[in-house]
């Protein structure tokens with residue numbers, strides 16, 4: 005299972021922030037530690053543009069230390085805070101009225117909700133002083149363009165999806181979207197996490213966010229050159245083909261839960277490739293599930309601690325995989341650009357590359373030919389054909405992606421172009437991404453959408469002041485033409501620069517292309533064209549749209565309201581384990597859920613079980629440290645990196661420590677609502693107030709006080725081991741995506 009936490013992509017890019025942003029509104033991110041190279045750009049924007057840096061975080065972080073304004077927020081209350089800003093923006097008429105009228109749908113309910121969030125109520129819920137809320141509302145209203153930056157402090161909540169929606173709403177209201185220096189710059193985590201998201205290493209979609217509908221499977225069957233029926237037979241029963249699978253966050257429940265009609269549980273075998281097992285919440289449940297499996301296979305360069313924390317003693321296989329230095333291919337950066345990477349050395353010793361492991365798997369299970377067939381195909385004269393006997397990895401893999409993934413516009417990402425960009429990167433401007441000399445007319449890394457091989461890429465999304473063929477576009481027409489009798493297309497006033505069509509227009513399909521573009525297709529074209537722009541292998545739709553300066557995906561309104569979600573407009577809801585019992589009744593969490601990614605998820609039943617804050621009075625947030633990453637196995641096997649943080653620890657305010665008679669460096673137990681505990685070192689720090697504790701999440705090898713390090717195969721024990729914070733991160737998952745609520749929980753301190 006690969007890991008693709010966090011969602012969204014940057015609408016703009018780091019160079020654009022340096023060049024144009026006047027304010028950087030950073031919420032739920034600590035880039036100074038988690039993304040130091042990215043953060044350097046924010047500091048440059050401060051120097052060059054006198055940009056104001058605003059940091060909103062429950063912890064006084066290293067990023068906060070560089071901020072012009074630091075707002076200490078209570079975890080899980082960002083929606084309340086943003087409504088507090090919107091309240092003042094609407095009340096003072098500071099919103100961008102034209103932008104909203106012409107390019108936004110469904111803002112009325114947001115305006116209504118914002119009325120409730122007076123500075124006093126916002127302050128009561130968030131813990132941010134009312135004067136500070138007023139000051140920041142004014143600053144954001146008066147400072148244009150401003151960019152909004154977020155990362156995992158926003159997504160890792162039971163309301164994570166709503167959190168990620170309220171921030172773009174703020175930018176739409178301020179008219180900062182589709183502008184240089186504006187937008188939402190959502191900083192992605194791992195190397196290539198954007199690429200793995202785009203390839204949908206997820207349980208609920210085919211690559212390119214095509215979903216799991218029958219039409220999508222049929223399109224892919226065609227693209228892969230295999231029969232749809234053959235694909236269907238790969239599943240135990242046809243119905244599973246269209247159902248979301250188990251998620252990375254809750255696969256363990258698929259092992260432990262009783263048989264359910266909507267799941268294929270119990271899971272009996274687990275294949276882990278590229279995720280450290282202790283990075284998931286509920287580690288004690290993960291351990292229980294590992295213990296119960298029939299088979300555990302781990303394919304990776306290090307000894308994944310899945311093999312260490314389990315009591316299981318047989319049927320565990322560790323397959324050695326090379327690192328990214330031992331392979332070549334394409335990765336996608338946080339700003340939607342592709343980068344070609346060369347191989348540095350061949351795979352060491354008996355290890356294999358990730359793709360060779362998968363090829364061997366496909367051979368053993370008898371589907372290698374089907375698995376690799378599309379790499380030997382191409383589009384010839386508007387039709388898909390097999391064109392060669394053999395393939396060359398990775399070039400033919402990326403060419404296959406370019407041929408099939410239309411939704412986000414990967415059509416232009418051929419191996420040839422991406423290799424050329426890598427060789428010529430000195431010819432691109434870091435602020436505009438524009439190329440010079442032989443690279444003139446292209447943007448570095450062809451930021452998607454790059455609709456086809458003649459398209460230069462799109463450095464700033466939704467920019468209607470740039471022609472489509474130079475990277476401009478409106479908002480995507482994705483949810484139909486109208487809702488409740490209102491048009492979802494952009495207003496007549498919004499014509500994308502240079503477009504033949506005035507105002508908004510729908511996504512382009514076989515049925516509407518002639519009418520919308522005012523053209524006539526030949527019979528030959530009609531016989532080749534796909535049913536819509538997302539499924540058109542022939543490239544004809546894109547070609548005709550280019551000639552008209554039209555974006556294939558339409559020119560629509562952004563929607564502030566998602567009528568299919570549990571909360572159509574974002575609503576503040578208290579974390580499942582809230583320190584404010586008085587607010588739980590007023591802002592309760594969601595109803596419990598059945599069958600989300602094939603498991604049941606508790607919300608209200610857990611929240612209302614009791615006043616958790618009585619037994620667990622201290623808030624718990626997790627943090628990143630610069631010398632360790634993810635589950636930490638890579639760095640803890642380095643003597644030098646381990647030396648910086650040799651032991652698992654927690655940051656604790658000396659005042660809270662004093663309550664429990666803890667000296668700096670003493671051992672303490674931290675207890676969690678689910679009945680688990682960890683033993684860690686208390687490190688005094690004023691970055692946290694006395695009501696909260698902050699923990700790194702990068703340790704493993706010890707569980708609830710029990711040392712399991714004898715389980716590392718000989719010679720592989722890392723220099724640093726310790727308790728995983730995820731043994732005590734509280735139960736709780738996002739209502740849509742199931743990302744764990746890593747950042748809003750409670751705990752109790754006890755001197756060890």
Ligand SMILES: Nc1nc2c(c(=O)[nH]1)N[C@H]1C(S)=C(S)[C@@H](COP(=O)(O)OP(=O)(O)OC[C@H]3O[C@@H](n4cnc5c(=O)[nH]c(N)nc54)[C@H](O)[C@@H]3O)O[C@H]1N2
Pocket residue numbers: 007008009010156160193194277278279280281282283284285303304305306308325326327328358626627633634635636637638701729730733746
């Ligand atoms: N409490 C808490 N928990 C969290 C978070 C948090 O903020 N707080 N953050 C969450 C987030 S955002 C993320 S992304 C996850 C990260 O957690 P993980 O996804 O577990 O991240 P890594 O430890 O980097 O895991 C990568 C694993 O892949 C292996 N690996 C490295 N290179 C390769 C390769 O080329 N091929 C293969 N096959 N394997 C390779 C590494 O050895 C490692 O074991 O943690 C999540 N967990």
Ligand SMILES: Nc1nc2c(c(=O)[nH]1)N[C@H]1C(S)=C(S)[C@@H](COP(=O)(O)OP(=O)(O)OC[C@H]3O[C@@H](n4cnc5c(=O)[nH]c(N)nc54)[C@H](O)[C@@H]3O)O[C@H]1N2
Pocket residue numbers: 009010031032033034035037038039060061062063065077078079080081082154155156157158192193194625626627628629630631632633634747748
């Ligand atoms: N050195 C190092 N670098 C990394 C990683 C690593 O493990 N180590 N991991 C990589 C990965 S996978 C990712 S996803 C990125 C993550 O990058 P970031 O998200 O920037 O990193 P975090 O340290 O998780 O920062 C999240 C911040 O949000 C705050 N926060 C928690 N809850 C809330 C809340 O409710 N509201 C608000 N406003 N803030 C909140 C936390 O206190 C924390 O400071 O980092 C990447 N870079």
Ligand SMILES: [Mo]
Pocket residue numbers: 009010192193194197
């Ligand atoms: Mo991440």
